Amino acid sequence: GEDVEQSLFLSVREGDSSVINCTYTDSSSTYLYWYKQEPGAGLQLLTYIFSNMDMKQDQRLTVLLNKKDKHLSLRIADTQTGDSAIYFCAERLNDYKLSFGAGTTVTVRA
Amino acid sequence: EAGVAQSPRYKIIEKRQSVAFWCNPISGHATLYWYQQILGQGPKLLIQFQNNGVVDDSQLPKDRFSAERLKGVDSTLKIQPAKLEDSAVYLCASSLALVGYEQFFGPGTRLTVL
Numbered sequence: 001g002e003d004v005e006q007s008l009f010l011s012v013r014e015g016d017s018s019v020i021n022c023t024y025t026d027s028s029s030t031y032l033y034w035y036k037q038e039p040g041a042g043l044q045l046l047t048y049i050f051s052n053m054d055m056k057q058d059q060r061l062t063v064l065l066n067k068k069d070k071h072l073s074l075r076i077a078d079t080q081t082g083d084s085a086i087y088f089c090a091e092r093l094n095d096y097k098l099s100f101g102a103g104t105t106v107t108v109r110a
Numbered sequence: 111e112a113g114v115a116q117s118p119r120y121k122i123i124e125k126r127q128s129v130a131f132w133c134n135p136i137s138g139h140a141t142l143y144w145y146q147q148i149l150g151q152g153p154k155l156l157i158q159f160q161n162n163g164v165v166d167d168s169q170l171p172k173d174r175f176s177a178e179r180l181k182g183v184d185s186t187l188k189i190q191p192a193k194l195e196d197s198a199v200y201l202c203a204s205s206l207a208l209v210g211y212e213q214f215f216g217p218g219t220r221l222t223v224l
Contacts, residue, residue: 004152042114042201042215043153088152096209097166100152 004101006089011107018076020104022089025070029091032065034074037086037103046074046087084108112136114216116202122222128190131219135183135204141165143213144177144187145201153201159185160208189221197223 004024012018024032030051035043049056049063056063062075076083086103093099115134123129135142140161145153156175157167162182170177179185189196199218205211
């Protein structure tokens with residue numbers, strides 16, 4: 001299957017942590033990705049995790065992967081106004097195509 | 111290093127008209143992708159090139175969409191004739207090679223079909 005599902009909206013107070021969740025269906029996915037899209041811009045790769053890892057940390061970003069439940073999450077610590085954007089979860093399928101979720105719109109309020 | 115360039119950034123046409131989009135990938139990137147992103151959805155791959163050859167065009171509506179990458183560098187995506195449901199952002203991306211490399215995205219062309 002190629003369905004990647006995400007919650008559509010997240011509102012978070014500046015300075016708090018944001019957690020964006022994603023579920024995917026293809027258990028053979030090798031890489032899972034988080035992309036960020038700001039208004040009027042293309043997608044920017046934020047981070048990725050290989051399927052044999054449980055966790056990856058990169059500065060304010062923490063990715064958790066539960067392969068058994070096919071669940072991926074992205075935690076942004078100390079969320080800033082510049083983090084307001086749409087965040088896409090994507091899985092790399094066996095034929096090397098990327099399958100994207102519909103995106104989670106994150107709004108950071110002061 | 112210059113990023114992926116796309117033009118035009120915006121295009122408004124009437125249904126049944128034709129339109130073409132242009133993409134210039136990052137220098138040296140062998141793989142080029144065209145995605146369609148409908149409002150409220152994630153990008154969907156339309157076609158993927160490796161140099162000037164098509165790797166995957168299974169999601170391209172071939173009755174109206176065509177794409178080429180003649181010299182293995184720039185690419186054009188054409189829609190002829192356009193339908194209302196073609197209104198979307200068309201994203202071009204490139205990567206160094208087919209497997210295991212990050213895809214870099216351009217800013218996209220926003221198409222509105224009236």
